[in-house]
Amino acid sequence: MSPEARPTIADVARKAGVSKGLVSFALNDKPGVSAQARTRILDAAAELGWTPNLRARSLSTGRSFACGLVIGRSTDVIAADPFFPSLIAGLEDVFSVSGQVLVLSAATPGRHEVETYRGLAADRRVDGLILTDLRAADERIALVGELGLHAVTLGRPDVDSPFSSVSVDDGAGIRCAVEHLAALGHDRIAHVAGPDAMLHARRRTAAFEDAARANGMSSRVVRTDFSAAQGATATRDLLALADAPTAIVYSNDQMAVAGIGVAERLGLRVPGDLSVSGFDDTELGRHLRPALTSVATDARAWGAAAARALLGMLAGDAVAHIELAEPTLVIRESTSVSPHPPTGGLGRH
């Protein structure tokens, strides 16, 4: 009598005069159903407005039709980082049109990272995971493999991994920034980096040091947790040095913004006395004064590519390692000619 009662596969079978099993075969385009039975079944299903019950399907197939993203960073850091919302937007671009759903889990005060992965796997809440913020010798790779889940990593791990990966050569972005500064005559530069445990922070640091060396610049690196607060502290420390840098390459935009604030408070002009470049090319950057020179990566495209790769793995595709387009340097107002051009440098022209 319930008006809400959805038709079940049994209703369709009865109406079409066949068994439940055959209905399932017909509706999933499996072989072994006569053309005649197939049309009878499809008609009956359409007439009743039948759609499969996802939960029953989930139980019998062992799939969740959901993928997960575990956010391991402190949530305070996430809130300040526009990378995640953009990544999520990209994931949704793909998941939303393929019947998948995105399950978001954060490591919270009440439950830590490994437990979060174990919980998702124990309950089979997801079929696969997006692994982000890869760390050196990341134990999550093995953990997720043992838990029997599929996954795609953002960037290639430094350990053996059975998973597909989608990468962006952020090192190339940093290199662009350093070369830009070299061309402007800077020869004493610094990098405000992310945590050394994170692979992409390491990669950026290495690219920075290589590019500085290749361009004959003296360089320095300060590590942070990616937060604006530590970006500010790092800047204060760098500018207090006797041979303070004339340009700083930051590993994200919010640290760059905080760094500009610190420099200006010390009476320095940006870019007159200090050039600053950011990373991620946040919307806000172009509205600041000075507008921020920044390395532009396409987090949304990254998310979309990762989602596609994960769906591919779930469908049984071979492991693939996808390299996305190189980031580009967007030059705005926060970088300019060095205040202390090296002898024979560009300052002469």
Added chain:
Amino acid sequence: MSPEARPTIADVARKAGVSKGLVSFALNDKPGVSAQARTRILDAAAELGWTPNLRARSLSTGRSFACGLVIGRSTDVIAADPFFPSLIAGLEDVFSVSGQVLVLSAATPGRHEVETYRGLAADRRVDGLILTDLRAADERIALVGELGLHAVTLGRPDVDSPFSSVSVDDGAGIRCAVEHLAALGHDRIAHVAGPDAMLHARRRTAAFEDAARANGMSSRVVRTDFSAAQGATATRDLLALADAPTAIVYSNDQMAVAGIGVAERLGLRVPGDLSVSGFDDTELGRHLRPALTSVATDARAWGAAAARALLGMLAGDAVAHIELAEPTLVIRESTSVSPHPPTGGLGRH
């Protein structure tokens, strides 16, 4: 032979020498099980390491053990808005310790808002929803009700609603900002607001106009979509007026930052020539120069309260309307005494 095979309730029943049904009763603390049978069952379950299969549980109980958050705003706007990550962090604080999972859906190019809600409901992917960014005469209230889902709204809707709500009096925050500016001698102020269709944008606008009137100030309002770009445009328009305001109250921090950029580009000093206040008290704000005066709301606490309210509804609690702590104004460097103090105003002291 599968080494992965989890014990099922049938294994427990066999080991305890009872039926599946009785095992279920025993493990869910239902009456009708003798103390003797209960201990036998519990021992057997512990010995086998049995845990219920969530998918089977989901099928038989009709619950998903998941809650959803649909993000209706353009994803580009979300990426720039630290409100959502903080909200999500708050939701996770509660969900993660109560066996719930957060399903995130975004209105994407391929699928729009109403379809997203219908899709979640059709597949019963979630038991309840968090409704945010409430609009005037919001059709989602009725829609979600018809779809048979529970929900909690962030803020009280302007239509009849069967759902609990969790609210913050953002009007009070705006009032604080206006009174602060009045005390500084400003008498020509403006508000850069969010979309008029959004209830909280309306509420803030109304609070702004009331407070300006109560303090004898002339006021103006410009509407935007909350993006930094439109915040910049609005500021340019306001400052081009013959009687340009001496202070602008922005409805979020990123518009305030963009506004400061525009003002400085026009040769105005902030706060010397123009005072600026933001909303949300973003981490970044305190590192800017000038550091941003902003209305602080606790998005994370808001999320946690909403999650608790939703779990309450799912458990059958009565509809509740929760009012959170009033926002506070954090006064920093971007607001100061008016450059044109009104006659008899504070400028004399």
Added chain:
DNA sequence: TTGTATGCGTTATCAC
């Protein structure tokens, strides 16, 4: 080419 049985946990229904 088609029908049947089984897997999952919960719960309504029935038997003692």
Added chain:
DNA sequence: GTGATAACGCATACAA
């Protein structure tokens, strides 16, 4: 009071 049984909803291995 105490317990067993069957049905739910779908996919699929297997039998016919």
